[in-house]
Amino acid sequence: MNAKNIIKALTTYSNNVSDIEHMIVYAFIKKENIKYDNSDMLKDYVSELDDALCVKAVELFSKTDMMLSMESIVELLEQIVPEGEKKEKGIVYTPREIKEYIISRVCQTKNAPTVIDPSCGCGAFLVTAAQYIHQKFNMSYCDIISQNIFGIDIDDSAISKAKLLLELLACANNEYGEKTFNFLCANALNPKTVFKARKWQSIGFDCVVGNPPYVRFRNMSDESKSFLKHWTSADTGNVDLYMPFFEVGMSLLKKGAVLSYITPNSYIQSVNGRKLRAFLTLQNHPITIVDFRDAQVFKNVTSYTCITTIATSAKDSVIKYVRINEEQTLDSHCYSEYQTSAFANGAPWRMRKKDIDFVIQKLETVGTPLSKWKIRNGLATLKNDIYFFTPSKADDKYYYRISDGIEYRIERSICIKVAKPNIIKNEQDLIDKIKIAIFPYKLIDNVFAVIGEDEMIAKYPYAYQFFIDNKDVLQQRDKGKANYPTWYAYGRTQGMNNFGKKLLIPYIAGEPIAVLSLEENLLFYCGYALISDDEQELRILKCFLESDAFWYYIYHTSKPYSKGYMAFAKNYIINFSIPSVSEKEAQYLLSNPPKEELNKWIWGKYGIVEVPVIE
Incomplete structure (x- = not known):
């Protein structure tokens, strides 16, 4: 069980x-x-x-x-934290082998090290550290707990559990003596917290370890957001909560000490990780990264993680990097080495083999980058199931929808058609999976403005009644703090002017997908679109964006997800280049040649004769 x-x-x-x-x-x-x-x-x-x-x-x-055992007790106590609290605080259970790997790497000191976890939670890492120190240095648990183990957490109940676990660890080994617990209940992002923690060890700690909270910027507490300005690794942009914990941890280290975290791997290449990459580059210390890519480390939680270890014992801009899969053990791999100086300040750390770099360089420089085309985000309502629906039936005046067992009629004149690129793989899908959107907007001087309540009641009473019945839900968007023009306005104003012919591109996919839509009034959500008035241009672009060459590029430069899926976010595709084609070549592309033949031809346009294979 x-x-x-x-x-x-x-x-x-x-x-x-x-x-x-x-x-x-x-x-x-x-x-x-x-x-x-x-x-x-x-x-x-x-x-x-x-x-x-x-x-x-x-x-x-x-x-x-x-x-x-101690390990099972730690897991059980972390499991009973309510799911809502786990999500809010970014809590995930760290597997034993990950904790043991990190602790064994950082605790290579001559004397028993001082270990601090600045987001200790229930103390999982600290229990593992205490066990390691006890075994390696033959110290009593009472002494280890009093002299070597330190923790910070924002949650006092988590700290109580951490103390309890350490007490159980000592008593289970027949140690009932006096001990001092070194815990601080505070937000580690508050610089005053770091100052207080340094009072424990004025010269700093030997080891900083942990699994910082996994919370996106939009879900971060206002208090934590207010502290970001104090950390150069996170003072601009929509950073994730785990990112400034690297700088927090570095500020707690003594000279020559080591930090090792398991965190999301997004900081390696993401736009919101650029300040953290710049900070780590400036520190000029050796960095070791074990990247799990899309291998799932945590039970029942989809995450994309890596172990990052920073040794301050030397000044060296080297990054030792390895990517491992679920079949490999943490110790069975060879590292590739890179220099942080090889990456522009804050630029993505694209750590690849030289032969892959050669191909990527070709794919980014032969032709015109996609950034020269109009690439747009889709609609963002923040409550899609209210605004978007598949009609149960329709007549000349109304669409009908079932919501909570009630049939509603919605005026056709306030509706538009929308597509969801994330679930569309081809043009037939586009036809089959079209939805209807309630679109409470009108054009005023070429700008979409939300329709006022008086006009809604007069012209669209059925749509308005549907909104009224869902008013409480709509007002909870943005945690109830947003100031919308009216309470039924979309959550964001983006994507409303995306009319015209377009190629629909998903946020994530397991293959290259670009679906052509010639229905100019069609809008979209949960995806991107490349918009152009030139149908032939779009058809040619579709050939390149559904090619093996594009997938090779995405696979080696984008963010991985589970089951082989990759991110197609705008910032990941804009540097991919489209070679110029002659009129004769254009006619060839438009003739729908066999896929294998077309892929080989496209590789040739980039000057790649020997077709590379994704390993």
Whole structure:
């Protein structure tokens, strides 16, 4: 029985998170024969227990195949954090092998190292660090906890769990002596927090480790956003929360010390990671990156991660980089070396083999880059299921839709057709998957303005009634803080003028896709479009954007997702170049030649004779 099923079974006894935690801990205490009366913390903890629940928990664990250990306790305590809280705070459970790999790499010191996790959560990394130090340096857990283990977290309940886990670790090893816990409940992005932490170790710490929170900028708390200006790695742009933790960690290190985090790998190439890349380049320390690419490290969480280790013992701009897959172990690989000086300040770190670089250089320089074409974002309502729908039926005046079991009629005159490039693979899909959008806008001096409520009520009463019935939902967009022209306006104004012939391009896909739309009034969402009045030009562009050459480019320069999918975001495609073609060549492209023949021809236009293969 895995951790998730254990938690599910425990919830049949109680849905209270505190009760579930107590049941797990008590079962561990009984299993390890811990003399909790010898520990003030555990004695107080046990006194709060519900005896009946604890008996049930012990019985449950005795019937499962899960071996109760410190590692399983850590996993179980992290599993019981409510899903909403996990998402809000960016909490994910770090697998044992990742923690052990990071700790073993950073703790290569002559004497027992001081270890700090600036986003420690329940203390998973710190427990692993304490176990490693105990084994390698033969120190008592009481001394390790008091002298070598330090943590910061914004959540006081997480810190309480971290202290509890360390206490359990010591007591499970028959150590009931006095100990001092070194934890700080504060936002690590606040410079005052770093100042307070440095009071523990005035010269800094030997090791900074952790799994910083995975929170996108749009979901970040206002408090955290207010602290970003203090960190040069994050003072501009819509950075993700984990990014400034590199600079926070570096500020906690002593000279010659080591930082190692597992984080998203997005900072390596993303636009919002440019300040972090510039910061790390300026530090001029050796960096080691183990990139998991699209291999999934975390259970039940789709993420794209890497382990980044920074050693401050030397001044060297080298990056040692390796990309591994799910079949490879963390120790079974060879690194390639790159110099940060080889990348322009803040430019993406594209770490590839020389033969791949040669091909990419050709694909970016032979012809005209896509940035010269009009590439546009789609509509953004922030509540697509309200505005976009597939009609259940239609007549001359109305579309009909079913919502929450109620049939609504919507005036056709306030509706437009929309497409979703993310789910469209070809022109037939475009026909089959068209949706209808309620579009409460009108053109005023060539600018779309939202239709006022009086006009809505007078001209479009049925559409207005549908909005009224969904008003509460619409007003919760942007966490209820946005100031829209009217409450039923789209969440963003982008994409409203994207009329004309176009090629529809998805946000992500597992193959190169560019779908031609000649319906000029069609708008789109969840994707991009390359817009042109020249149909022949679009058809030629489609040949290149659906070619093996384009997929090769995307595969080696873009952001990977699971199942072989890649990002097609505008910033990833604008440097891909389109070679010029003669009229004769244009006619060839328009003649719909066999795919294999066409791909070979396109490679030839870039001067690539030997067709490269994606490994």
